[in-house]
Amino acid sequence: MNGQRRLGSGTFLLLVILLGAFGPISTDMFLPALPDMVDEFDTTAAVMNMTLYGFMFSMAVSILLLGPVTDKYGRKAPLVICLAEYVVTTLLCAFVHDVGILIVLRVLQAIGAGAAMTLSTAFVKDCYSGVIRLKILNIVAIVGVLGPLLAPIAGAALISLWGWRATFIAPAVIALVCLVLALMLDETLPDGERVDGGLSDMLQGMKQLCCTPSFLVFTVMICLFNLPFMAYLSVSSYIYEGMFGVEPVAYSLILATTLIVGTVVMMLINRLTGNIVKRRIIGLYLVLGGFSGIATLLVGDTAWYVFFACFSVCVAVNITIRPWGMGILMASHDGDSGTVSSLINFMFFLIGCIGMVLSTLPWKDYVFGLAVLICISSVLYALLWTVFKTGRMELKGLDGTSSEVSERR
Structure with a gap:
């Protein structure tokens, strides 16, 4: 790892982890309040959801453009500027009274969040290698899960005490802490x-x-299951609170439990497949994704716990496949780490944004819509893998095990 004069290795790792969580803490903390915000702003669920997918699209574009910028101008200066911008726009979100202004501010807020996500991955590429890099990527992925796991719970607590506006003040405070650490950071590039x-x-x-x-086909493949996952985050409060009559606090706990189950399954899959050639694991993700889609389609609307069980499988696939695939892609392209990470993250959040938009279509109900999206993602995944094989495409490490891939650079 590159030495830091003022930040210890633990503090630097903390900064990397916090930056990687900016997306979840910016979107998931106020999810329990969405139904109430619809009433307060006197709008519709479709309009209010624009605060989610407007944010996601803007963050995806930010990730795409800022990666190459940091490759040219370094990491520290863009990080400091974008964190300051994030603090300001997030605080403004906390005091807005018009849904249109809130949507605009969320789009601007996403610029800073996208920079944080991009630089988190770039720091991993700059400062770690081999087995350590893979471990850090998995830590960042787990924290990326813990973000949407803990954020709704923390959000529900903040909402019960001070209202939904507190769910924007809290991320601003976290960003301010990151800004202080960024000012102490030594340039890593x-x-x-x-x-x-x-x-x-x-x-x-x-x-x-x-x-x-x-690169393109494999990147899209590992991002496809983020389409139903982000659609789920967009409409889950309406499903549990509106369709199944669950209370907001209970909804937050259910959402957290879903992500806990996904994380546990990720750890189990990684342990069981650590010595299996990566190419052979691709079919496992397809089977799990297809099972989740069909099960949700057939019985997902019968009870909240049935829907929970069916969709948790899709969550597990999405959580597991991203760091698995990202490790392969980053090992295959050693140069321009900012560009590589920005393209991977751009595709991940762009597909997620599409999922959020599709979730608001006039489905029979939201559960049916999510089931269809899982099935579509599974079919596209299978088609892209067929294209990859028939086109005789190759990526370094795809025919190795996890330990072999992580030792390559």
């Missing part, structure tokens, strides 16, 4: 390792990666 050239050169680097079929 030396001048000699930065990308030369202007914006056109940076965009050209992106184009080259996107025109690499193996």
